[in-house]
Amino acid sequence: MYKQLILLGILSTLLNAASQAENVDWAIHSDQIYPGDGSGPVSGVLVLDNGRVRLLADGLPGDMVPARTLRAMGQIVAPGFIDPHTHACADFAEQKDNLNANYLTQGVTTVFCSNDGGGPVEVGQTLDNYQQWGIGTNVALFIGHGSVRNAVLGKEDRAPTATELTQMQQLVGQAMQQGALGLSSGLFYVPGSYASAEEVIALAKVAAGYGGIYDSHIRDESSYNIGLLASVDEVIQVAQEANIPAHISHIKALGVDVWGQSRQVIEKIDHAREQGLAITANQYPWRASGTSLIAALVPAWAREGGHAALLTRLRDPAQLGRIRHAMQDNLRRRGGAQALLIVDTSDLLAKGHTLAELAKSSSRSEIETALALIKLGDVRVASFNMADEDIVAFMRQGWVMTASDGSQGHPRKFGSFPKKYADFVRDGQVISLTDFIHRSSALTASTFGLSGRGRLASGMAADVLIFDPGTYRPLADFSEPERLSEGVSWLWVNGKVAIEKGQLSGIKAGQMLRGSGSKTP
Structure with missing residues (x-):
């Protein structure tokens, strides 16, 4: 009988502890946690729950039970x-x-x-x-x-x-x-x-x-x-x-x-x-x-009224002379034709070449080459x-x-x-x-007044980044500008996993953030 009472007492204690346990979504352990406020790194655990940071602490409290646990030692944990x-x-x-x-x-x-x-x-x-x-x-x-x-x-x-x-x-x-x-x-x-x-x-x-x-x-x-x-x-x-x-x-x-x-x-x-x-x-x-070829080279007065008005001015010999003169000085200001790389245009043969290269291959002046491209419409350049x-x-x-x-x-x-x-x-x-x-x-x-964002602290939105300090780098360059970067191991947006083990989850958890004026009576 005595043993039965002891067992009942133990069982009651365990059931009581279980009833008092707090279930949370994530517990992230790392020795490289940067809160974002200019401090860190700290070693400990970051707890996320219901789209918010629950706490940042030295260790996981005994009454917290995470649905998922992640150990990210050696990786950077940041907002x-x-x-x-x-x-x-x-x-x-x-x-x-x-x-x-x-x-x-x-x-x-x-x-x-x-x-x-x-x-x-x-x-x-x-x-x-x-x-x-x-x-x-x-x-x-x-x-x-x-x-x-x-x-x-x-x-x-x-x-x-x-x-x-x-x-x-x-x-x-x-x-x-x-x-x-x-x-x-x-x-x-x-x-x-x-x-x-x-x-x-x-x-x-x-x-x-x-x-x-x-x-x-x-x-x-x-x-x-x-x-x-x-x-x-x-x-x-x-x-x-x-x-x-x-x-x-x-x-x-x-x-x-x-x-x-x-x-x-x-x-x-x-x-x-x-x-x-x-x-x-x-x-x-x-x-x-990065800008348009028009914004880089054509004077503002010649752009008044939009692209159609610009094309009309280019057909007027007197205005064309003024425009050419201004474009020549703007080209000098930008570092010359070799410093303008065509990155987006309807002329696929021009894409990926500098204005200097295009001028040389077409046997036209650099300004005439630029004007020919401008007449096609929106031409984007990388300007070094x-x-x-x-x-x-x-x-x-x-x-x-x-x-x-x-x-x-x-x-x-x-x-x-x-x-x-x-x-x-x-x-x-x-x-x-x-x-x-x-x-x-x-x-x-x-x-910018986003009071609930940007830091790893209790109550903040669970926008959380984990990246590998050795592999986090861009893959995009001027020859292949649309390559996705690598090195982000995990990413949460409002507590939802956007990247897991380096792979995009496909979840769209973004929220629309409104300024303080929307709360003004």
């Missing part, structure tokens, strides 16, 4: 990366798979779209569509200044009337209420290039009223018009007069005329930050930018126009985060984050692994 400047949404459509695999395989769990002043004006409906279709990554949108201007003014090179400016402000306000992160601009591109700083400030004030940010492809990254340094001053002016955080997209010193000016740019931004302005930037880790010293100088700044600016035909769309790690962390040792992770996750989240 999923956040890319603040992409053109990924151009790939999304109702009938596509929308997995966004080229970003998932870089370890990116969140992408921002509608950069450079573009994108849809109807932000809320667009996000609703994406959620309905299913997207592999989280998505956030800006409201594009160029799109707003185009909706009200078209591509006219003039200032808005008071009534038109009010209409533009109303469109920005509506977009902010629908969840836009802030106002983006592309002041180098038509029609953004036609806007004054005062126009931008008036719209940025609206975004600021909803807690938004101003994100800018600045007016001139080179010496095309007002120059690099004056363009940085303009961003600082917008931040100051609109009382808004400002972010410079893909910061660079583009072209031979401004190589070495990174030092002066850094001094300007540091001074503004010391004065209390929230100025930040992003950067992609490539010497070559940056100096290594400037790239490194910008990368070392604590306010510069990682981005891709992924565009068609450029390998940055498929390999920017692993390239930065492989070239500038593992091999070049320009920045530390801790800084690389912080500037690819938590820094971006805090800058």
Whole structure:
């Protein structure tokens, strides 16, 4: 009888313990966990449950029972990366798979779209569509200044009337209420290039009223018009007069005329930050930018009215002469015809060749060769126009985060984050692994107000990356720009497995992330 009572007591204790146990989804053990906040690495266990980080601790609590356990010793565990400047949404459509695999395989769990002043004006409906279709990554949108201007003014090179400016402000306000992160601009591109700083400030004030940010492809990254340094001053002016955080997209010193000016740019931004302005930037880790041949070479005045209007001007001998002259100087500014690689065009024979090679093979001048390509329509180029010293100088700044600016035909769309790690962390040792992770996750989240993302901490969204420090690298290059990166072992998006043992799962678990303005009464 006594033994039976003892057995009953043991059984009761076990049943009671079982009833008090907490079931969780995942327990990930590693000796290389980077929380994303600039600390680490730490050794311990990361627990995920119900789409959230349950805890990060030295060991698994005795009352937790994980459905799955993963031992990732020697591998890097980090928050999923956040890319603040992409053109990924151009790939999304109702009938596509929308997995966004080229970003998932870089370890990116969140992408921002509608950069450079573009994108849809109807932000809320667009996000609703994406959620309905299913997207592999989280998505956030800006409201594009160029799109707003185009909706009200078209591509006219003039200032808005008071009534038109009010209409533009109303469109920005509506977009902010629908969840836009802030106002983006592309002041180098038509029609953004036609806007004054005062126009931008008036719209940025609206975004600021909803807690938004101003994100800018600045007016001139080179010496095309007002120059690099004056363009940085303009961003600082917008931040100051609109009382808004400002972010410079893909910061660079583009072209031979401004190589070495990174030092002066850094001094300007540091001074503004010391004065209390929230100025930040992003950067992609490539010497070559990606743009259209038209944007690279044709002056802005000749692009007014769109491609059809440009073709009309090219048929006018007087205007053609002016255009040729401007194109010649722009070609010099870009580093010459050998620095422009054709990466996407309807002329398949031209693809993969430099403008210099095409000119030589056709026995035409470089400008005539460029004009022949431009007449075909949209021609994308990789423009090798940056100096290594400037790239490194910008990368070392604590306010510069990682981005891709992924565009068609450029390998940055498929390999920017692993390239930065492989070239500038593992091999070049320009920045530390801790800084690389912080500037690819938590820094971006805090800058753009994504309070529930970017860190491995209790309650945060379970966007989690595991990569092999020895094999994480890009496979895409300029000859094969669409090869998926390798080295990501595991990836979770909102607690769902997007990559398992290096293989894409096909699960589309992305959520649409709305800015604080959508919560404003």
